[in-house]
Amino acid sequence: MNKVLMKGNEAVAEAAVQAGLKFYAGYPITPQNEIPEYLSKRLPEVGGVFIQAESEIAAINMIYGASACGVRVMTSSSSPGISLKLEAISYLAAAELPAVIVNMMRGGPGLGNISGSQADYFQAVKGGGHGDYRLLVYAPFSVQELWDYTILAFEKADELRTPVIILGDGVIAQMMEPVIQRMPELKNFDKSSWALTGAKGRPSRIIRTLLMGEGELEKHNWKLQEKYKQWKEKEVKYETYFIDDSEVVVVAFGSAARIALSAIKKLRQQGIKIGLLRPVTLFPFPEELIRQIAQEIERFIVVEFNAGQMVEDVKLAVNGMSEVYFYGRPGGNIITAEDVYEALSNMTAKEQVMAKI
Amino acid sequence: MEKRIIIAGSGGQGILFLGKVIAHAAMKQNKEVTWFPSYGAEIRGGTANCMVVVSDELIGSPIVKIADYLIVLNQASYNKFMSRVTPNGYLIYDASLIKNSHGRTDINIYPVEASKEASLIANPKLANMILLGSFIKLSKLIEIDKAIETIEEIIPAKRKEMIEINKKLILRGFSLFEN
Numbered sequence: 001m002n003k004v005l006m007k008g009n010e011a012v013a014e015a016a017v018q019a020g021l022k023f024y025a026g027y028p029i030t031p032q033n034e035i036p037e038y039l040s041k042r043l044p045e046v047g048g049v050f051i052q053a054e055s056e057i058a059a060i061n062m063i064y065g066a067s068a069c070g071v072r073v074m075t076s077s078s079s080p081g082i083s084l085k086l087e088a089i090s091y092l093a094a095a096e097l098p099a100v101i102v103n104m105m106r107g108g109p110g111l112g113n114i115s116g117s118q119a120d121y122f123q124a125v126k127g128g129g130h131g132d133y134r135l136l137v138y139a140p141f142s143v144q145e146l147w148d149y150t151i152l153a154f155e156k157a158d159e160l161r162t163p164v165i166i167l168g169d170g171v172i173a174q175m176m177e178p179v180i181q182r183m184p185e186l187k188n189f190d191k192s193s194w195a196l197t198g199a200k201g202r203p204s205r206i207i208r209t210l211l212m213g214e215g216e217l218e219k220h221n222w223k224l225q226e227k228y229k230q231w232k233e234k235e236v237k238y239e240t241y242f243i244d245d246s247e248v249v250v251v252a253f254g255s256a257a258r259i260a261l262s263a264i265k266k267l268r269q270q271g272i273k274i275g276l277l278r279p280v281t282l283f284p285f286p287e288e289l290i291r292q293i294a295q296e297i298e299r300f301i302v303v304e305f306n307a308g309q310m311v312e313d314v315k316l317a318v319n320g321m322s323e324v325y326f327y328g329r330p331g332g333n334i335i336t337a338e339d340v341y342e343a344l345s346n347m348t349a350k351e352q353v354m355a356k357i
Numbered sequence: 358m359e360k361r362i363i364i365a366g367s368g369g370q371g372i373l374f375l376g377k378v379i380a381h382a383a384m385k386q387n388k389e390v391t392w393f394p395s396y397g398a399e400i401r402g403g404t405a406n407c408m409v410v411v412s413d414e415l416i417g418s419p420i421v422k423i424a425d426y427l428i429v430l431n432q433a434s435y436n437k438f439m440s441r442v443t444p445n446g447y448l449i450y451d452a453s454l455i456k457n458s459h460g461r462t463d464i465n466i467y468p469v470e471a472s473k474e475a476s477l478i479a480n481p482k483l484a485n486m487i488l489l490g491s492f493i494k495l496s497k498l499i500e501i502d503k504a505i506e507t508i509e510e511i512i513p514a515k516r517k518e519m520i521e522i523n524k525k526l527i528l529r530g531f532s533l534f535e536n
Contacts, residue, residue, distance in 0.1 A: 005381055005392070031396060114396070142415075175419040176377070176392040178384045255418075262417020336422040 003178040008143045008168060009034035011179055012102055015150035016074050017042055018183055021100075023066035023073045025051040025059040027081060030114040031170040032104035035076040056084035060101075064088055067097040068207045070195030072154055076102035078170075079120050080111055082128075089163055090129030093224070094209035098157035100150070101135075102166045104173035107332025116170030117331020118254060121309035124165050125283045132221055134228045136164045136235060137282040139253040143177035149280075151184060156235070158189035160227065167282065169305070171255040228284075237280040238289060242268060246275030248348055249293055251314050252303040253279050256340075260303045263341035272348050282310070290317035299323040301347050305335055358413060360498055361421040365406035365438050366430025371485035375428065376407035378489060381511060382503035383411045391419035404434045411498055426496055428488055429455065430471075449492055451484050467495060467534070474529055479522045486523050490530020501531055 006014070013035045016024075024043055026036045036052060043050040049066075053059035059075050067073045077085065082103045092099050103124065107117040122128075124137045136156055138149040146168060153164040196205055211217040241261060243249055252260040257278040267274050277293065279286050294300070299322055302311040311326045318324055327343040329335045362379065366372045373394055380392040393408045408421040427442045429435045429450045435457075442448055444463045452468035469491045471484035493501050505524055512520045 003384055005377070005384055005390075170396075171393070171419065174394060174396050176380060177419075178390060258415070259418045261415065265417075334420050335418075336420055337418040338422055 001180050001182065003180055005176050006143055006147075006179045007034055007176050008146050008172040008174065009104070010038050011143045011147040012076070012150050012166065012168075013038035013042065014181070015147045016100065016154070017046055017048070018181070019151045019154040020072045020186060021074050021154070022048045022071040023051075023063070024048070024075065025053045025062040025066075025073075026075050026077060027053050027056045027059050029078045029081045029106075031106060031116070031173045032076050032078050032102065034173075035102065035104075056081045057088070060085035060088040060092075063099050063101075064092055064095070064097060067092070067099050068095070068196050070191040070197060072098070072100075072158070074100040074102065074154075076104070078104050078106045079108045079117070079123075080106075082120065082123065086123075086129035089135070090127075090131050090133055091209050092163040093129075093133035093135065094131065094220075095207050096161040096224075097163070097207070098154075098161055099163040100153045100157055100166065101163055102150075102168065105167065105169040105331070107330075113332045114170060115332050115334055116173075116255060117306065118169060118256060118304050119306040119309070119331040120167065121282065121304070121306060124167050125285070125310075125313075133224060134231075134283055136160065136162055136231060136284075137167055138164065138237075139167045139280060139282050140172065141254050141258050141278065143172065143175065144179050145280075146172060147179050148182060151186075155184075155187060158191070159187070160231070160235075162227070167254065169255055232284040235281060236284045236286050236288075238286040239278045239280060240289075241276040241278070243275035243277060243293065245273055247273045247297055248275075248299045248301060249297055250274065250276045250301045250303055250344065251279070251290070251310070252276065253282060253310065256303050256305050256335075259335065259337050259340050260344070262337050263344050266341055267344060267348060274344070274348060279310075285313050285317070287313070287317035290314060291319070291321075294318040294321035297322055299325060299347075301325045301327060301344060303340060303344075304328045306330060359416065360411045360425045360496070361423070362409040362411070362426040362428065362498075363406060363421050363424040363438055363441065364409065364428045364430075365404055365434035366485075367433070368405045369482075370405070370430045371483070372405045372430065373407050375485045375489055376409045377511070378504055378507050379409050379411075379492070379499060381507040382499040383409075385503045385506065386499060388412065389414060389416050391416045393419035393421075404431070404437055406434065406438070426492065426498075428492055430484060430488070431455065435459070447495060449488060449495065451488060453481070453484070465495075467491065469530065469533060471530070474533070475526060478525055478529060483522065483526055486526035487530035487533075490527040491533055492530075493527070494531045494534045494536075501527070
């Protein structure tokens, strides 16, 4: 298949169309504007609906409504816009409605700036909105993966009946890279048992998240928790690089993982035994793998473009079995491969010094 | 081998397009490539830039701090990015618009009368394509044929005239330097 050069945002938008997206609502914000721009032209061509809503809150509630009607839906935004959507994301999770939500993270807190950042890890992974819910969170690290995981996100949203987050950032959103427009065979998910399709010939249905009956909410919560438990068993995705002989393992996701990987390759050329574990799903987190690695190595180094968020999950999984170092740069600045190389170089050098003592 | 390019000038000089043609041509040669624009809060009259990285393997960062090649189209960009060329790197600039005053002696400097050459063929605003041709000759990073093919593919067929003009400009820039 031929490669095409695409911007990250465009890859998300076209992949969504290929995956059968039929309803998009959103509100503009940099650095994800090419997604609505592209879909405003493209979606009507395939019989879909594009709406630029009056606000993020309106957009995500339109998503709720359209998903309840059984069609494939998506919204996209960037950090402060996602904050506005959180109430309805909690509702979507509670109502078990499939939806794809793209967050091309920018620098925060507050209005921050438009540079790339990874400071919404907690927001995406730990809930963000209210209540005991989780989201399936994919963190692609290339334009190719934005394409592939957008398609997978639609499939998983329907299969698992859940909102799915694509957590990208300003760097992979804005850059162009060659993409193979792979198309897996799409599965057909029967939504006739729950979707609101007009009550002809059947009793009427209500999709609601207000559960006032005695014990009703607790029962529903246990059902959701059971679902999340199954994700931990079946949906974890990650990639490893050079970890077989490594004494130090870097853990990084998304664009930080890419930048770390090129630094790691350079360090390996100098004979340093260092590898990379890259979680692709941030929830469910590859905690079991980290636990196993922790028994064999001396040190993890977590690299994130925030002040330290995923590092907490790494520490939980490591559970004291090895050291966990952290190199983080808060959002809003452009972090180069040289910066990461220098940091990793120092942190591995320290180890060599300690070994001599 | 990873090669990093910064292309800079002001809005409207075809900075992003110049980068796109390099990226496309590199892709045609089965290279890994990234193209990254300066985006968002740009200042009117300020600099626009893009960064292209070409490599044989997965590229770590699309963001270029130190460049192997700097292509500049205006004085402000020249001043801003000059110090970011690696020793023995290349500076290619539009000598019709820029005065080389920095005096770095540790890099290869190639002045190109790009605006002047472009005006002889079509229009001084198309200096970017002259510089592209010169860049291809000097860097040997992409093949001239792939750049020409790219032009034929990414400019819409209905603007056939522009395709021909761009090709002419690239070839002219290419011919300005000896092998």
